[in-house]
Amino acid sequence: MAPQVTLFSNTGVPNPAKIAIFLEELNIEYEVIHRSLGKGGPDGAQSAQYLELNPMGKVPAIVDHTNNDFSVWESAAILLYLAERFSPDGKYSGKTLEERAVVSQWLLFDASQLTPNIYELHVYKRWHPVKDLDPSINEHYKTEIYDLWSMLEHRLERQDWMALDRMTIVDIALIPWLMLSNFLRLDLKKHPNIATYIGRLEALPSVKRAYNHHFNELAQSSMEAADRKRDLIRDNRWESTIQNTSILRKNGFEFDYNMHRTHVRVDELLKICPNARVGG
Template identity: 35%
Template sequence: MSHGKQFTLFTHRAGPNGWKVVFVLEELGLTYESVYLDIDKGEQKEPKHTQYNPNGRIPTLIDHKNGEFVLWESNAIIQYLSDKYDTEHKISVTGDDKYHELQWLYFQASGQGPYFGQAGWFLIFHPEKVPSAVERYKNEVKRVFSVLDGVLSKQEWLVGGKMTIADISFITWNEFAMRRILEEIDCEKEYPAAAAWHKRLMDVPSVKKAWAERAILANQ
């Protein structure tokens, strides 16, 4: 494994969770090499990856300049990156706001990612149609968007009056949901504040750059 760059990121060309880490790495100007695992072939479960991540899922990050420090779980990774390398607090906060930042990271990890992922699975990938499961998880997607919309109708960003890792953590699953899960819904009309927030995030140069790279890789 080359250590020419500070970080190695085990990830997937299209999967949502790895790209939020890329957004943070790009936003902080950190150097990294992405190792794309083929999930269809089960590469994430092979020893070359599980030696670092016993859970056998992506993403996994190695910080070569911090004693080969290894970390997995996407929100733990972006919190580590912001705590250790965002010294100017460009995308992080301090004081009591830090706990609000953590609040949103936990909500994303427990309330958005799993439900949006299950909605996508039963709607798109599950070999048999299970209408009750589709309905349950789509309703959870709508509920999460309603929570976000209610908060963002009163403020521009989730924490501290600026874009932080809290906002960044939601980008990829929101994009997936708006394009695939809720494609029959006009999200700009149904969730105007959340939709406007998502557009602001997608227009951030570091996010736009990474998402354009993802589009190329996802089609390979």
């Protein structure tokens, strides 16, 4: 069957996962096309063709083949569009004016407050080349996140879902970023309602299908820190931040410019680049 929707994605970042989850929830036939972030060329998010679709040069973006190939970018806008297009009864976006207002306010809260702070911490923890230089940056974003989490924790004392008395696009928008809590070493013990909420989200069949089919790398980042470290030790592969990537290329190693990292064996790395900073 021809896809109803094309999703432009990148498997290592959370926002496209929101859209895949919702497409799974809606039982929509869709295809996923990978776009390399920060690159031109035919498969890059900075290619002229893709910039015509999404001038931001980011993912996600969709093309709705059931609506004259209409395209939408920005994950919150995509969720709203898909909800209205494929679930016009308001199940996921609100059935009344009041429900739609509540969904909108929480969706905008996520897009303008919660996700940006988790994103900054994620970038800092995963990719920043001097992340051990100033730990106050790490503490700043954690403090901001915990302040915002206090609102979520209070909200979840009274209900199972964030916006309404059922799952909505707000919950779907929150899933991928909250699932990074363990990787980011955020303290869920002090936020038991959020911890329960994350478990409820992870158990959704649509979430499992989306992650199993398209977001294995992101799922790896969502693992418990101890499990992730054990896998890294078993494979003897570590994230490495180095400055002279040409040395690696000359020795046959691939370097991902999007993520500013490479994966090599520690002993192999130190042979060719003795001053490399290696961390796990």
